[in-house]
Amino acid sequence: MEKMVETIEWIEDDAGGHVVMIDQRVLPHQQVFVECRTYEEVADAIQTMVIRGAPAIGVAAAMGVALGVQQGADFDTVCKTLAATRPTAVNLFWGIERMRRLMAGLQGRSSEEILREMIAEAKQVRVEDIALCRAIGTHGAPLVPDGKTVLTHCNAGALATAGYGTALGVIRAAVEAGKKIDVFADETRPFLQGARLTAWELQQDGIPTTLITDNMAGHFLRSGRIGCVVVGADRIAANGDVANKIGTYSVAVLAKENDVPFYVAAPVSTFDLTLESGDQIPIEQRPATEVTHVFGVPVAPENIAVQNPAFDVTPARYVTAIICEHGVARAPYQESLAALASKTSRATV
Amino acid sequence: MEKMVETIEWIEDDAGGHVVMIDQRVLPHQQVFVECRTYEEVADAIQTMVIRGAPAIGVAAAMGVALGVQQGADFDTVCKTLAATRPTAVNLFWGIERMRRLMAGLQGRSSEEILREMIAEAKQVRVEDIALCRAIGTHGAPLVPDGKTVLTHCNAGALATAGYGTALGVIRAAVEAGKKIDVFADETRPFLQGARLTAWELQQDGIPTTLITDNMAGHFLRSGRIGCVVVGADRIAANGDVANKIGTYSVAVLAKENDVPFYVAAPVSTFDLTLESGDQIPIEQRPATEVTHVFGVPVAPENIAVQNPAFDVTPARYVTAIICEHGVARAPYQESLAALASKTSRATV
Numbered sequence: 001m002e003k004m005v006e007t008i009e010w011i012e013d014d015a016g017g018h019v020v021m022i023d024q025r026v027l028p029h030q031q032v033f034v035e036c037r038t039y040e041e042v043a044d045a046i047q048t049m050v051i052r053g054a055p056a057i058g059v060a061a062a063m064g065v066a067l068g069v070q071q072g073a074d075f076d077t078v079c080k081t082l083a084a085t086r087p088t089a090v091n092l093f094w095g096i097e098r099m100r101r102l103m104a105g106l107q108g109r110s111s112e113e114i115l116r117e118m119i120a121e122a123k124q125v126r127v128e129d130i131a132l133c134r135a136i137g138t139h140g141a142p143l144v145p146d147g148k149t150v151l152t153h154c155n156a157g158a159l160a161t162a163g164y165g166t167a168l169g170v171i172r173a174a175v176e177a178g179k180k181i182d183v184f185a186d187e188t189r190p191f192l193q194g195a196r197l198t199a200w201e202l203q204q205d206g207i208p209t210t211l212i213t214d215n216m217a218g219h220f221l222r223s224g225r226i227g228c229v230v231v232g233a234d235r236i237a238a239n240g241d242v243a244n245k246i247g248t249y250s251v252a253v254l255a256k257e258n259d260v261p262f263y264v265a266a267p268v269s270t271f272d273l274t275l276e277s278g279d280q281i282p283i284e285q286r287p288a289t290e291v292t293h294v295f296g297v298p299v300a301p302e303n304i305a306v307q308n309p310a311f312d313v314t315p316a317r318y319v320t321a322i323i324c325e326h327g328v329a330r331a332p333y334q335e336s337l338a339a340l341a342s343k344t345s346r347a348t349v
Numbered sequence: 350m351e352k353m354v355e356t357i358e359w360i361e362d363d364a365g366g367h368v369v370m371i372d373q374r375v376l377p378h379q380q381v382f383v384e385c386r387t388y389e390e391v392a393d394a395i396q397t398m399v400i401r402g403a404p405a406i407g408v409a410a411a412m413g414v415a416l417g418v419q420q421g422a423d424f425d426t427v428c429k430t431l432a433a434t435r436p437t438a439v440n441l442f443w444g445i446e447r448m449r450r451l452m453a454g455l456q457g458r459s460s461e462e463i464l465r466e467m468i469a470e471a472k473q474v475r476v477e478d479i480a481l482c483r484a485i486g487t488h489g490a491p492l493v494p495d496g497k498t499v500l501t502h503c504n505a506g507a508l509a510t511a512g513y514g515t516a517l518g519v520i521r522a523a524v525e526a527g528k529k530i531d532v533f534a535d536e537t538r539p540f541l542q543g544a545r546l547t548a549w550e551l552q553q554d555g556i557p558t559t560l561i562t563d564n565m566a567g568h569f570l571r572s573g574r575i576g577c578v579v580v581g582a583d584r585i586a587a588n589g590d591v592a593n594k595i596g597t598y599s600v601a602v603l604a605k606e607n608d609v610p611f612y613v614a615a616p617v618s619t620f621d622l623t624l625e626s627g628d629q630i631p632i633e634q635r636p637a638t639e640v641t642h643v644f645g646v647p648v649a650p651e652n653i654a655v656q657n658p659a660f661d662v663t664p665a666r667y668v669t670a671i672i673c674e675h676g677v678a679r680a681p682y683q684e685s686l687a688a689l690a691s692k693t694s695r696a697t698v
Contacts, residue, residue: 028650189562195649210654213538215563215596219661247564257602294643300544301377305559312568
């Protein structure tokens with residue numbers, strides 16, 4: 001159960017270091033690595049989805065800030081450029097804010113010392129992310145019904161994080177605990193994270209996985225074979241509303257309609273307790289070509305209008321539980337999420 | 350509002366006639382016509398989805414039987430071969446049965462006369478189908494809320510019928526009646542009938558149409574902009590359960606959850622009142638490559654397991670009304686469907 005490729009790494013070099021990411025746009029048929037030597041290149045990689053997945057974006061943002069410091073670029077410009085790449089996943093802003101707080105504490109130090117600290121912090125964000133995913137797996141595994149199928153949407157796996165995954169971390173931990181489960185992976189149009197990334201990741205791990213199109217999820221939820229749904233999240237509001245990959249809301253409604261538990265697995269860095277509800281979460285619109293073309297092949301008439309919201313919001317009433325590194329939150333989320341989030345604060349102080 | 354290509358036609362020739370279909374596998378980027386001179390070629394065209402859509406398949410089946418008679422093939426073999434192509438759409442069996450009944454009534458006639466009658470009947474099935482779609486449109490148009498968006502799934506349009514369409518017939522009739530509506534078309538993976546066929550058909554007609562991926566339907570149903578959903582059907586059981594393209598069930602549940610009316614538009618030939626409920630409708634499994642490849646381009650890892658049910662069943666409780674050529678059926682469907690179906694019987698006796 002080792003992952004085959006690293007999602008993102010900081011590589012030391014003569015200039016200090018650079019960032020290497022696996023290009024998630026061309027997986028699984030091509031394994032191409034993208035090297036970023038500037039914060040602008042990291043920003044571009046986030047925006048064009050070379051790297052995607054809320055926790056992975058958080059790591060990339062932290063490393064991007066470190067690169068900006070290494071370049072000697074204006075710190076505010078670095079932070080603003082990275083923050084402008086994608087609007088929905090709050091981990092992006094969390095990663096930048098963490099670096100900004102450190103920077104504020106380093107005032108008066110030498111530039112060498114500042115750079116050393118910033119790089120160390122960015123690497124630490126990555127290491128912590130893997131540990132958080134393991135903890136999410138530990139808390140989530142007991143919730144997975146034995147002998148049934150787990151349905152997941154998009155990719156909340158090793159590739160969406162620094163490693164191990166959130167939703168797929170729960171699945172991996174359930175398998176490691178000896179549960180006999182298999183997985184149904186929604187292909188997740190338009191970017192096909194399920195078909196290209198989740199199916200591939202789980203196949204590497206030898207976890208029995210069946211690929212379905214997104215519109216089949218309801219049919220199988222109705223069939224009785226799905227024991228639970230586990231997905232990741234891009235931002236979770238204080239009331240437990242969850243922004244996640246487009247289609248998540250549909251799966252959640254269909255799960256509830258068929259009495260199948262619907263679990264969200266995400267680190268506390270995905271919580272945005274400043275937002276009362278999911279209605280306040282900005283939803284990114286992606287380019288139309290993601291819908292009209294598949295790997296460059298046109299699948300629709302020319303000049304057709306397209307909507308391409310990359311995320312949707314699942315109201316908390318459809319969410320059975322939210323699994324984070326500190327435990328499992330259930331309704332009322334206003335209280336349970338705040339309690340779990342405060343555990344972090346204490347641990348990191 | 351004329352359709353640009355004919356879905357299927359009987360062309361007279363020296364041998365008697367042959368069938369021409371537009372190849373729906375390569376639309377809209379290629380307009381290729383397939384000529385069938387034998388019933389085996391028609392069977393192959395149905396099975397490989399050169400032609401698809403329940404009413405269109407019914408027409409193709411009738412024409413296939415006529416070709417078989419023209420070939421002088423064994424009549425039972427002709428009917429059985431055509432009946433074995435696809436299991437779900439009952440219109441296929443209805444078309445064959447209609448030809449079989451005619452054949453039974455022609456016993457003792459000359460082979461020339463029999464062939465002439467069979468060809469005339471097959472052509473009549475096609476002509477009637479267009480008229481049925483117009484009538485469905487007339488009954489359905491008043492149900493479409495003015496000034497809102499209509500959501501449809503798959504293609505229940507001119508290409509799914511001999512012309513005009515069932516679900517798209519309702520939309521066309523609403524537009525002809527002066528309603529200011531626009532359409533959201535689910536792309537409908539894996540075969541992409543929505544992206545390739547519905548978007549193209551409506552674009553030709555100048556009806557404002559927006560393409561979305563299947564997993565976006567819930568998001569937009571929740572948004573309040575969708576005034577109603579209209580879809581076609583492949584088989585409707587006596588209790589009102591509806592088999593239709595995979596994903597229809599999900600749309601129906603999401604419509605109900607958001608208080609959006611969900612309409613099914615289909616001719617009486619789609620009713621199968623011999624079945625008590627939708628649980629008895631056979632669901633076709635299509636090849637895995639439809640899911641793993643898009644126009645030949647692989648979108649998933651090799652050797653991944655796939656499920657590819659081509660249809661699902663929407664329980665009657667999610668169906669606001671069923672629109673057929675004789676009127677609008679509402680719950681309890683056991684009575685309303687039987688009443689509308691008996692109107693046909695009287696009309697055709």
